[in-house]
Amino acid sequence: MKQLLRIGVRNLLQNRRRSLMLGGAIALVTLLLVMLLAISGGMQATMLRSANTLTTGHVNVAGFYKVTSTGSGPLVSGYPKLLELVRETVPEAKLVVPRARGWGKIISETSSLQAEVGGVDIAGEATFREVVRVEEGSLDGLAEPGTLLVFRKQAERLGLAVGDMVTISAPTFRGVNNTVDVRVVAIAADLGLLSQMVVFTPAQTVRKLYQLSDETTGALMITLHDRADAPAVQERLRKVIGEAGYTLMDVQAGQPYWMKFDTVNREDWTGQKIDVTRWDDEASFLKRMVDTFDVLAALLVGVLLVIIVVGIMNTLWMTIRERTSEIGTLRAIGMARSRVLSMFLIESFVLSASASLFGAAVGLGLALGLDGWGIPIGNESLQIFLMSDTLRLAIDLPTLARALVTVVAVTTLGALYPSWRAARMRPVTAIHTVG
Amino acid sequence: MSFTLASLPRALALALTAALGALALLAPSKAAALDEPAMIELLKEVDVRQRNSGDWKALAYMQQKEKGKSDVAYEMVIYRRDADEKLMFLFMAPKSEAGKGYLRIDDNIWMYDPNVGKWERRTERERIGGTDSRRADFDQSKLAVEYTPTYLGADKLGKFDVHKLKLAVKAGRDVAWPIIELWVDQATGNVLKRQEFALSGKLMRTALYPKWHKVYSESKQADVWYPKQMYFYDEVEKGNQTIVSIKDIDLRGLDKNMFTKAWLESKSR
Numbered sequence: 075m076k077q078l079l080r081i082g083v084r085n086l087l088q089n090r091r092r093s094l095m096l097g098g099a100i101a102l103v104t105l106l107l108v109m110l111l112a113i114s115g116g117m118q119a120t121m122l123r124s125a126n127t128l129t130t131g132h133v134n135v136a137g138f139y140k141v142t143s144t145g146s147g148p149l150v151s152g153y154p155k156l157l158e159l160v161r162e163t164v165p166e167a168k169l170v171v172p173r174a175r176g177w178g179k180i181i182s183e184t185s186s187l188q189a190e191v192g193g194v195d196i197a198g199e200a201t202f203r204e205v206v207r208v209e210e211g212s213l214d215g216l217a218e219p220g221t222l223l224v225f226r227k228q229a230e231r232l233g234l235a236v237g238d239m240v241t242i243s244a245p246t247f248r249g250v251n252n253t254v255d256v257r258v259v260a261i262a263a264d265l266g267l268l269s270q271m272v273v274f275t276p277a278q279t280v281r282k283l284y285q286l287s288d289e290t291t292g293a294l295m296i297t298l299h300d301r302a303d304a305p306a307v308q309e310r311l312r313k314v315i316g317e318a319g320y321t322l323m324d325v326q327a328g329q330p331y332w333m334k335f336d337t338v339n340r341e342d343w344t345g346q347k348i349d350v351t352r353w354d355d356e357a358s359f360l361k362r363m364v365d366t367f368d369v370l371a372a373l374l375v376g377v378l379l380v381i382i383v384v385g386i387m388n389t390l391w392m393t394i395r396e397r398t399s400e401i402g403t404l405r406a407i408g409m410a411r412s413r414v415l416s417m418f419l420i421e422s423f424v425l426s427a428s429a430s431l432f433g434a435a436v437g438l439g440l441a442l443g444l445d446g447w448g449i450p451i452g453n454e455s456l457q458i459f460l461m462s463d464t465l466r467l468a469i470d471l472p473t474l475a476r477a478l479v480t481v482v483a484v485t486t487l488g489a490l491y492p493s494w495r496a497a498r499m500r501p502v503t504a505i506h507t508v509g
Numbered sequence: 510m511s512f513t514l515a516s517l518p519r520a521l522a523l524a525l526t527a528a529l530g531a532l533a534l535l536a537p538s539k540a541a542a543l544d545e546p547a548m549i550e551l552l553k554e555v556d557v558r559q560r561n562s563g564d565w566k567a568l569a570y571m572q573q574k575e576k577g578k579s580d581v582a583y584e585m586v587i588y589r590r591d592a593d594e595k596l597m598f599l600f601m602a603p604k605s606e607a608g609k610g611y612l613r614i615d616d617n618i619w620m621y622d623p624n625v626g627k628w629e630r631r632t633e634r635e636r637i638g639g640t641d642s643r644r645a646d647f648d649q650s651k652l653a654v655e656y657t658p659t660y661l662g663a664d665k666l667g668k669f670d671v672h673k674l675k676l677a678v679k680a681g682r683d684v685a686w687p688i689i690e691l692w693v694d695q696a697t698g699n700v701l702k703r704q705e706f707a708l709s710g711k712l713m714r715t716a717l718y719p720k721w722h723k724v725y726s727e728s729k730q731a732d733v734w735y736p737k738q739m740y741f742y743d744e745v746e747k748g749n750q751t752i753v754s755i756k757d758i759d760l761r762g763l764d765k766n767m768f769t770k771a772w773l774e775s776k777s778r
Contacts, residue, residue, distance in 0.1 A: 144616055181745050185577070241745055243707070245632060250678070250687045252708040253745070285708065339630055 075420075078413065082421035085393070096382075096389050097425055101433030103378045104481045108437025110371035111473055114364060116445065116466035121360045122301075122353075124265035127205040128192065128272050130356035131171075131295030132304045135160055135311060136331055137323065137348040138338045139247070139290075146338045147247030147284070148175045148331050151346055153291045156315070160294050163314045164307055168297045171198050174280035175292025175331075178244030180224075180273060182232035189228070190272040191242060193280030193292065201297050207263040211236035215259025219278050222256040225269040227463075229261045236261060242275070246285045254283045264463045267360065293331075304352045312350050323349040328358040379481070383488030386422060390492035394418070401496055402504025415497040422489030423482065430481045434474060441467040543660050548674060552653035554698045559650045559735060563728030564763040565589035567735070568756045569647065573640045576748035583638050587755075588763060591649045595768040598637065598647070599776055606638060608777035612770060616683065618644060619770065623777040628770060641714065641741040641751040643685050655682045656689065663695070666702055670695040686713070697721070699734065704744075715742045724758045733760065 086093045126132065135156060139149040150156060153172055160170055174193025179186055194202065196216040203213060206223075215221050222242075224234060232240065236258055243253045256275055264270070281290065298304060316322050326334065331351065338347075354361060394401070401414060445467040451457050543551060571583040584602040589595065596613040600606040608623035611631070618631045637643060656676035664673045676689040686705035694701050703716040720737035735755055743749035766772065 142616075186746050241711070243713070243745060245685075246708065249632060249683050249685075250708055251685055251705075251713060253711045253713070254709060255711075336630060 075416075078417045078420050079424070081417055082424045085421055086425055089393070092389060092392075093425060096385055097429035097432075099382055099385060100426055100429035100481065100485055101436070103375065103382055104430040104433030104477065105437040105440070106378065107371075107375045107477045107481065108434050108469065108474065109441060109467075110375065111477055112437070112441035112445075112467035112469040114368050114371060115468035115470070115473065116462070117364050117367065119468045120266045120462045120466050121268075121357060121364060123205060124268045125357035125360060126297065126301075126353055127202055128265065128268045129190065130330075130351075130353045131169075131293075132298040132301045132353050133164075133296040133307045133311065134293045134351045134353075134356065135296070135315065135348060136175075136293035136351060137346060138334070139346050140338070140344045141248060143342050143344055144339055145247065145249065146335060148292055149247065149286070149290055149346075150293065150348070151287070151290045153294065154289060156320075156348075157294055159314065159318055160296065160311065163311055164296055164298075166299065166303075167307075168299050169198075169201055170294055170296050171195065172277065172291040173293050173295050174277040174286075174290075176244055176280050176284055177332075178242045178283065180222075180228070180232065181241045181243060182234055182238065184233040185231055187228060187231055191244070191280055191283070192272055192274045193277035194274050195277050205265070208260045209263050211258070211260035213260055216274065216276055218259070219276050219282070220254065220256050221259040221276060221279070223260040223262060223274040224258060225262050225273075226264050227270050228273065229258070234258050234261070242279075242283060244283055246283075248285070250285075252283055252285065254279055266462045267457070301353060304354075308350050308352050315348055315350065320348045321346065323347045325350075326355070328355055330356045330358060379484050382485055386426075386485055386488040387492055390418060390422065390489050393421075394492055394496045398499065398504050401499055402501045402506075405499070405501035406505060411497040415493045418493035418496055419486060419489055422493070423486045426482045426485035430478050430485075433481075434478050438469065438474060441469055542662065543672060543674075545658070548658040548660055548672075549653055551672060551674075551693060551698065552656070552658060552676075555693060555700060556650045556653050558698055559733065561589075561591055561649075561726045561729055561733045561760055563590075563592070563726060563760060565591065565733075566757075566759040566761075566763060570754045570756065571638070571640050571642060572752045573638075574748075574750045574752075576746065583640065585638070587647050588767065589647075589649065590763065590768060593768075596644070596648055597768055597773060599773065600638060609638070610773040610777060611635075611637065611644070612768065612773055613644070614768075614770075621770070621773055621777060623774075641743050641749060642739070642753055645685060646716075646739060646741070646753070652676065652689075652691075655679060655684050658691075661690065664692065666692050669701055671701060700736075712744045714744055716740065717742075722758075724760060726760045728760065728762075733758075 135150070136148060137150050138146045139151055140146045157170065157172060161167070164170070172195065176191035176193065177188070178191050179188055194216060196202070196213055206213065209226060213223070216223055222240060224232070229235070234240065238258045239255055240258065241253050241255050243251065246252050256279060262269070277291065281288065296307065298307060312322060331349070404414065444465055449465040451463055451465055457463050565587070567587045569585050569587055571585070573581045573583065581603060583600060583606060585598050585600045588597040594613070598611040600609040610621045612619045612621070618635060619628050620631045621628050635644065655678060657679055658674045658676050661673040661675050664671050671692040671694055674691045674693065676691060678684050678687045687708050688706035688710070690704040691700055692702035693699070699721045700718055702718070704712055705714045705716070707713050717740040718736040718738070719740070721734055722737045723732040723734045726733045735758060737755055739753040741751040741753070
C-alpha cells in the first residue's frame with residue numbers, strides 16, 4: 075500500500091500542471107461548499123438565537139381561548155396555576171416566562187407598521203436581556219406600563235427616537251377596536267428578520283389593549299439548557315397537563331400558532347384549549363427558508379461536483395493512455411489487477427484529499443474571518459434572506475468533516491471506472507501500445 | 510358641478526365645520542333636547558330610511574389616499590339582501606384587485622383572492638380592500654339595535670340643524686366601533702357626520718355624508734335613502750382618507766342563489 079501511495083504521489087508531482095489544475099478545481103468546490111455551509115449555519119444560528127428570544131421558547135405552553143365558536147384569541151387564561159404546574163414538571167428548565175401575544179398596528183406621527191406585540195415582564199426575562207442589545211434607551215424602562223421597545227429598522231421606518239409616543243391599534247379578541255398610547259423607552263439592534271416583525275411592551279399594556287384579566291397571557295415560554303431535549307419535555311408536559319384536566323389541542327408539527335387561527339376558528343368549541351409546541355414549530359417558516367437555501371446550495375455544489383468528476387475521469391483517461399505500456403509492464407511482471415485498480419484509485423484519492431483539505435482550510439479561515447469582521451448588509455432583501463443585518467457565518471467541525479468526506483468520496487469514486495478499465499487491460503496489448 | 514362641503518379640501522372643510530359649529534353655539538338651535546325614547550325613535554328612523562326590504566345592488570367607486578403613497582381608485586359592486594342579512598362585494602378595478610370579493614356567511618366575513626384561489630376568514634373590522642372603509646359602511650344600518658344613545662345637544666353643522674348623539678355599544682353586540690358620535694339632520698333624519706372611537710376613547714375615524722339620495726323601492730313601497738358620497742378620514746394615521754361614491758342603485762331582485770362562494774368564484778375568474 076505504501077508503495078502504491080508513493081507511486082501515486084510521484085505521478086501527481088510528475089504531472090504538476092495537470093495536478094494543480096484539477097486539484098485547484100477540487101479545492102475551489104470544497105471552499106464553495108464550506109462557505110455555503112457556513113452561510114447556512116450562520117442563518118440557522120441567527121434564526122435560533124432571535125426566534126428563541128423574540129417569539130418562542132424551546133417549548134411553549136400556549137393555546138387558544140374561544141369566546142364564541144367562530145372567534146378565537148391566542149390566550150392562556152388562569153396562567154399562574156399552569157405556570158406552577160410547568161415549573162414542577164420541568165424543574166430542569168433554564169427559564170419559564172409568561173409572554174403576552176398580540177398583533178397590532180404601530181402608528182407614529184409619520185408612518186405605521188403591522189407587528190406582533192410581545193408583552194414581557196422584563197424583570198423575569200433573563201435570556202431577553204442576554205440577547206437583545208439596546209442601542210438607545212434602557213430595557214429597564216419596560217418595567218413601566220405604557221412603554222415600548224422597537225428595533226432599529228422599525229425605529230427608522232417609523233421615524234422614532236427614545237421618548238417619542240406611538241399608538242398601538244388593534245381589535246380586542248371580542249372584536250372591538252382599541253388603542254393604547256405608549257412611549258418608546260428602548261431601541262434595540264436588529265436581530266434578523268424576526269426583529270422586523272415584533273415589538274415589545276410590558277405584559278400589562280398588552281392586557282390593557284386586549285382588555286384581558288391579570289391572569290391571562292399568551293404563552294408560557296420554556297427555555298431549556300439543551301434544545302435537543304425539547305421533544306421529550308413536550309411529551310412530558312402534554313401528559314401532565316392533560317392529566318391535570320386541561321383540554322389539549324392535537325400536535326400540529328411545523329405550524330406556528332398564527333397559522334392555526336383558521337383551523338381553530340372552524341372548530342366548534344368554546345373555552346380554553348392548551349397547545350404545547352416546540353421552537354421548530356413556531357419558527358418553522360424560518361426553518362423552511364434555511365432548508366430551501368440548503369437545497370439550492372446542495373444543487374449548486376452537486377452540479378460543480380459532477381463537473382469535477384468528469385474532469386477527474388478525463389484526466390485519468392489521459393493518464394492511463396500515457397501509461398498504458400507501464401501498466402502492461404507492471405501486469406507482465408505479476409502485478410495483480412486489484413493492485414493496478416488500487417494504484418489509480420489511490421492517486422485520485424491523494425489528489426482529492428489534499429486539494430479538499432486545502433480548500434476546506436481556506437474556506438474555514440475565510441468564514442471565520444468574515445464572521446469576525448461582521449460585514450454589514452445594506453440590501454434589505456438580502457437581509458431578509460440571510461436573517462441578519464450583518465454577514466454571519468458559522469460552521470461546526472462535524473459539518474466541515476462531512477463536507478470534506480463528501481467531496482473526497484465523490485471525486486475518488488469518479489476515478490473508479492477509468493481505474494477499473496486500466497486494471498482490465500491485457501498485458502500483451504498494453505506492452506505493445508505506444509503511449 | 511355641484512358644490513358640497515365634502516368637495517372642499519379636508520382642512521378647509523373641517524375649519525368651515527368648526528366655524529359653523531362656533532356660530533351655532535352663539536345662536537343655539539331652538540330644537541328641544543331629545544329624551545331616550547325620542548333618541549331611539551330617531552335612530553330607528555335613521556335605520557328604516559336606509560333599509561330596503563328586498564335586494565340591493567350598487568356600484569361603488571372608492572378613492573384611497575394614503576400618506577406617502579399614490580392614490581388608488583377602486584371600483585366594486587355591492588350586493589345586499591337585507592331580509593336574509595346577505596352581503597357581498599366584488600371588486601372590478603384596479604386590475605390588481607379585480608376579482609377579489611367579500612362574502613358574509615352568518616357571522617363570518619370571507620374574502621376570496623383569485624390570485625391564490627383561496628378563501629380567507631376576515632374580521633368585522635377588516636378594512637375593505639385596504640381602504641378606510643369597513644363592512645358596516647356598505648351594510649344596512651342597525652344603529653338602534655346595536656347602540657344605546659345619549660344626547661349631546663342640538664348643534665349646527667354647516668347650514669344644517671342637527672342632533673348630536675353619543676352612541677355606546679350594547680353588551681354582546683359585535684361592532685367595529687364601541688363608541689360613536691353622530692350628527693343627525695333634524696329636518697331629514699339623515700346622518701351628516703359620524704365620529705368613531707376606540708374602547709380607549711381615542712378618536713379613530715371621522716366620516717362625512719354630505720350627499721343623500723333616495724330611490725323608490727317596490728318591495729318596501731317607500732323611498733330608500735343612501736349616502737351618495739362618503740368621506741372617511743383616518744384620525745390616527747392623519748393624512749389617510751377614502752372617498753366613496755355610490756352609483757347605479759338597482760333594487761330589483763337578485764338571483765336567488767348568488768350569495769355563495771361558488772357564485773363569487775365564478776365571477777372572479
